[in-house]
Structures are given as C-alpha cells and as structure tokens.
Amino acid sequence: MNLPADTILSMALLSILFSFGSSRLPGLIKVLAFQGVVVCIVPLFLDQEMSTGGIVFTIATLAIRGFIIPGCIYLAIKKVAIGREVEPIVGFHASMLVGLLLIVGASFASHRFDIPSSSISVLLLPTAISLLGAGMFLLMARRNAIAMVLGYIMMENGIYLVGTTFSVRARHIVEFGILLDVLAGVMIMAVILQNIKQTFDDVDTARLRTLKE
C-alpha cells in the first residue's frame, strides 16, 4: 500500500462525485482543473527514481492539463456568453448514485486485470477506469456542449492514468502525443462551439436536430 499515492488518487475519485454534483459550468471547470493537477502529480509518487527530464515532463503536463486547458475553456465561456447551467439529462442525485456505482464497478473490474502496477498502488487502476467511465457519463448525460468537452477531458485524464498503469518506461512520449491530440481537439471544439453559438444563439446540442439541407 502506497499511502501518498492512494490519498491523491482518492482525491481524484472524489472529484468525480463533485463533478457529477455541480450544476454550474465554472464550478465544473474548477473541479476538472483540480482533477488534472491531482492526476498529473500521481507519477511523482509512484516512481522510485525520477530523472530530471521526467520531472520537467510532469510539470509541463501539469501546466497544460491543470491550467492552460481549463483556463482556455473558462475564457471561452466568458467571451461567448454561454449559459451557465449544465442542463442535465440525468438529474444530480441520480448522477451521484451512478458515480458511486461506477467506482464500485471499477474497483470490481480492476481485480480481473493481472498487472504489476497493483503492487505499486491499489487505487491506480480503479481510478483510471472510473475516470474513463465518468467522462463517458458526462458526455452522455449533459446537453451543454461545454460540459461535453469537459467530459472528454475527464476521459483523457483516465487515459493518462491507464497509460501510467501499463507503461512505466515510455510514458512521457505516449503522454505528449495524447496531450497534443487533446489540445487540438479542444481548439476544434471551440471553433465548432463558436459556429453553433452563431447559428443558434445557444450551445444546446439538442438544437442541432433542426439542421436540414
């Protein structure tokens, strides 16, 4: 049992519950930024020896994941004057219950995997799986487009942790590849959001159904 890493990972799990319970976009963004920071510092507590390059990489990912991406989204909702409600399809209490069940399911599923990382930290794989599931749930259960982008970022946090679990050596290269994808993805989404906003005066994705040739 690795106490510091498990404490940090339980913070990440808790942030899932908070993100499911928050009804306003600024709050959701803050939770996601917190989650990004928490997820990024996990490798510092896993590796026994850490090279200077590794630390620099970790700090760079932390800056992008914890500050630049959330900051960009925050500026975007400020500028485009997007509605602050996340407009849930599934209510907040039900979402909370889903989050709890997700954590239970993830910890159950993680026992089926036989990987060496469980000797480093017990919570690593369960957290990774629940982050993936939680991001997927946010994508499905919220109609506001920004909330969907945030769900995508949460999934990416999960992928990062899965990467940490499976590959200990080549992690930084993989991670930087993913981060570049995410950054490009978020920018494309921002452009699309701008277009949706100009056409409909709203970013409610349900309205896209009215588009016809």
Added chain:
Amino acid sequence: MNESVILWAFALLTAPFFAGVIFKVKAFFGGRKGSPVLINYYTLFKLFKKGSVYSTSTTFIFKIGPVVSLGATATILLFLPIAGHTPVISFNGDVIFILYLFGLARFFTIAAAMDTASPFEGMGAAREAYFPIICEAAMFMILILFYRLTGDLSFSAYFAGAQPFGFWQTGGPTMFFVIIAFFIILLTENARVPVDDPATHLELTMIHEVMVLDHSGPDLGFIEMGAFLKLFFYASIVSRMILPFELGHPLLNLALFSIGVLIVYVAVGVVESVTARYRMDRVPKFVLTSFALAFFATVITLELLK
C-alpha cells in the same frame, strides 16, 4: 465500572455547558458579548420551577413524549465510551440497539407533535421524519465500514481504548471522509444550521423547534436536556475520531476528550455563523452528500484492505 458511571454523570452534567459554548461562538462572530456560558443551566432551572400547561385537545401521548425521549437519550449515553473508557453497558450489536433507541425518541417526539393537531407541528413532524431517513443510510454505511475494520458491532469496540487510532492506521486518509460525513449527520440530526435554524421565529421554516412549540415548563426542560445529550453523543464520537490518542491516565484522557468535544462544538458554532440555512428542497442534497462520502470511504477502504 465505577469510573464508567462517574463518566456518564459527567456527560449528563456537562452537556448543557458545551451547548452554551455554541452561543458564545455565535455571539463572538456577531460582535456581541453574548449570554453567559452557563445559560443553559439557568434555562433548565427556570423551566423546572414552572408548571406545565396542557391543551384540552391533547392526550397522554403528549405528556409522555418528552419523558420518553429524554429517557432514551440518557440510556444511549450508557453505551457510549466516554473519553475512551469502557461504557457502563456494552454487548455485541449495541450499535443497532442505539440507532433504534434514537428512533424511539424521535417517534415519541413526532407522535407528541401530531397529538396537538396543530398544522405547523404536523409539518415539522413530516420533515423530522424525512431527513433522518437519509441520515440513517449514511450512519449504517459508516457502521458497515467500522464493522469491516474491527469485526465487532459495539461502540466500545470502536471508540474505547486505543481503537480509533487503529482506524487511522488501517483506513488512513478515508477517515477524513468519515469525519466529514459524521459531522453532516451531527448537524442534521441535531437540527443545526444548514438544515434547521434553532434560533428562527418563523414556524414555516422550522423543523425541530416547531414540534415542541406546545410543550411548556418541565416538559420543555426535558426536551432541551434531551437535545443537549443527543448533541453531546454525536460530538463525543467525532471527538474520539479527531483526537484518537490514549494518554495512559484517566484524567488526562478526560481532558483530551473534553478538548475534542469543545473543538466540535466550536466548529458547529462557526458553521452556524458563516452559513445560512438551506432552502428546504436543498436539504436532502446536503444530507445525501454525507451518504455519498460514507459510501465512498467504505469502497476505498475495502479496496485498501485487500
């Protein structure tokens, strides 16, 4: 055994004093001097000197309600390991018994409130019956966690001697979540601020206060005393969790325990001073937070124990 009885008497005697601390803290935040710390003793004496007034529409239920609730709460304290000392009575499974004693006390308070046939009191009774249901779920979740950690079902196994420290060793950081969950239960069960305002004067917004509007004199004194004891019960459990140390000497333990209880009461006072009470429909969400935290802590701890 003797020491246990003395500690029980200590709890009965000091519970009103600790409740007075909350008034002092609130007065400090309000920039006032505030009532003396012993105000609750004066109130109790004043109430016991008076006579009771009974409405002609009430039955004997109204009269036995306060006595039963005070009796149940005083009995509960017999099972509580005060200052880490073994309690007066203890058997395997007493945690369930205690929860149902609380249920008994609540049932008679509700029945007495319904007996007056006042619509306001019926409304308060409905709320009093609703919110603790969610609390009970959270409480049982915490008990499941403690059972998993100790393999025992009695309060003396959880909080006597050096045991709370064992929770910290095995549970680690998840104990923080348990403490927060328990503090939310404390606020809800004792009708403190984010859920209910004990100082409000508007019947529509009250929960606990509205149910006791028709009680007077000694009956009201019993109810107040029961409320002090109930708050003391929850506060002492939180106190044992935040200061889980065993100092070796009974008096030192008692001093440490009193400091812990004092911290909890001051925390309650601070919460009451800096937050407003929630709208009624927001309260279930607040209480559900405690359930979610307890559930979460249980899942994580089970994972860590593997």
